[in-house]
Amino acid sequence: MFRRTVFGLPTASLVSLGLAAGPALAEPPAPPSTATARSELAALTVAAPHSMDGYARDNFDIWSTQPDGCTTRQDVLARDGKNIQDQSNSCQPAGGSWYSAYDDTTVTVVAQATIDHMVPLAEAWRSGADTWTAAQRKAFGNDLKDPQLLIASQSSNSAKSDSGPADWKPTNHVFWCTYAKDYTHIKSIWKLTTTDDEKTALSSMIDTCTN
Numbered sequence: 001m002f003r004r005t006v007f008g009l010p011t012a013s014l015v016s017l018g019l020a021a022g023p024a025l026a027e028p029p030a031p032p033s034t035a036t037a038r039s040e041l042a043a044l045t046v047a048a049p050h051s052m053d054g055y056a057r058d059n060f061d062i063w064s065t066q067p068d069g070c071t072t073r074q075d076v077l078a079r080d081g082k083n084i085q086d087q088s089n090s091c092q093p094a095g096g097s098w099y100s101a102y103d104d105t106t107v108t109v110v111a112q113a114t115i116d117h118m119v120p121l122a123e124a125w126r127s128g129a130d131t132w133t134a135a136q137r138k139a140f141g142n143d144l145k146d147p148q149l150l151i152a153s154q155s156s157n158s159a160k161s162d163s164g165p166a167d168w169k170p171t172n173h174v175f176w177c178t179y180a181k182d183y184t185h186i187k188s189i190w191k192l193t194t195t196d197d198e199k200t201a202l203s204s205m206i207d208t209c210t211n
Contacts, residue, residue, distance in 0.1 A: 027079065028079065028080055028147065028150065029145065029146055029147040030147075031147060031177075031178050031181040031182050031185065032181055032184075032185050034177075034181070034206065034209040034211065036181075036185075037180065037181040037184050037185065037206050037209075038206060040184050040185060040187075040188035041184045041188075041199065041202055041203060041206065043188065044184070044187055044188060044192075044193065044194040044199065045193045045194070046193065046194055046195060046196055046199060047127075047193040047194075047195075048195075049126040049127065049195065050125065050126045050127065050128070050130050051126075051130070052122065052125065052126060054130065055122060055125045055126075055130070057121055059121075059125075059134070059137050060121050060124075060129075060137045060138060060140060060141030060142075061134070061137070061138040061141055061142070062117075062121070062141040062142060063115075063142070064138060064141075064142050066142070066144070068091075069091065070091035071091065072115075072141075072142040072144065072149070073115050074091040074092055074093075075091075075144060076115050076144070076149050076150075076151070077092075077093055077096075077098070077110065077113060077115075077151075078091070078093065079144075080098060080099075080150070080151050081093060081096040081097065081098050081113075081151075082096060082097045082098070082099070083095075083096050083097055084096040092110070093110055094110070095108075095110060096108075096110070098113040098151040099151060100113075100151055100152050100153040100156055101150065101151075101170070101172060101175045101178070101179075102116075102152050102153070102156035102157075102160065102170040102171065102172060102175065102179075103153055103155065103156040103170065103171045103172055104171075104172040104174070104175075105153050105156075107151070107153055112153070112154050113151055113153075114151070114152050114153070114154055114157045115149055115150070115151065115152070116149070116150055116151075116152035116156075116157050116160065117141070117148055117149060118147060118148045118149070118150060118179075118182050118183055118186055119148065119164070119183060119186045119187060119190075119192065120160070120161070120162045120163065120164065121140075121141060121162070122162035123162060123163075123164045124140060124190070124192060127187070127192040127193040127194065128190075128191060128192045128193055129190075129192070140190060146185070146186060146189060147182035147185060147186065148182075148186050156170070156171070164183075164198050164201075165179070165180065165183060165198055165201040165202055165205065166195065166197040166198040166200075166201045169201070169205070173208070176205040176208045177205065177206065177208050177209035177210070179205060180202045180203075180205035180206045180208075180209075181206065181209070183202060184202055184206070
């Protein structure tokens, strides 16, 4: 298996330079503290959603090749999997298990371990990504440094689709705290806007946090 030992710049620098975000981490990024999440949520700009004209997932160049020679999806599978079975001279795991926090299930078939964008690409588009450069969108779509990419079962990924927390919440209520913190953090660091309904939904889920 390829060793992922890539080092990169902070996300803010990467966005300003128009480079892909990195590096790949050994573990998923930890969520911010509850106090930080509340502060970031309060600071989000409330605005009407932008038009979806021109939107396409291809605009974000997802699952692009990282500097380690593996795709973003393969790096997430390696980072978040347990008991990974490697393939010789390949980034793609032969087997393992992957936990889907959205619905508290474990996936044991590689092809069924989908990778979800915490803030959906369509939601990013209607909250500011429509004005970004192609390089900035690529960095967002392949962001391994921040809590933007996570394992999801096929059913939970399909149920969530392009919805934000105003229209969809994880069936695993225990994950609501982390989901709201991470979602808010992504919107904050990428300077994306929110709506009153989304802000209310995020606030109610952050209220479930115990620390």
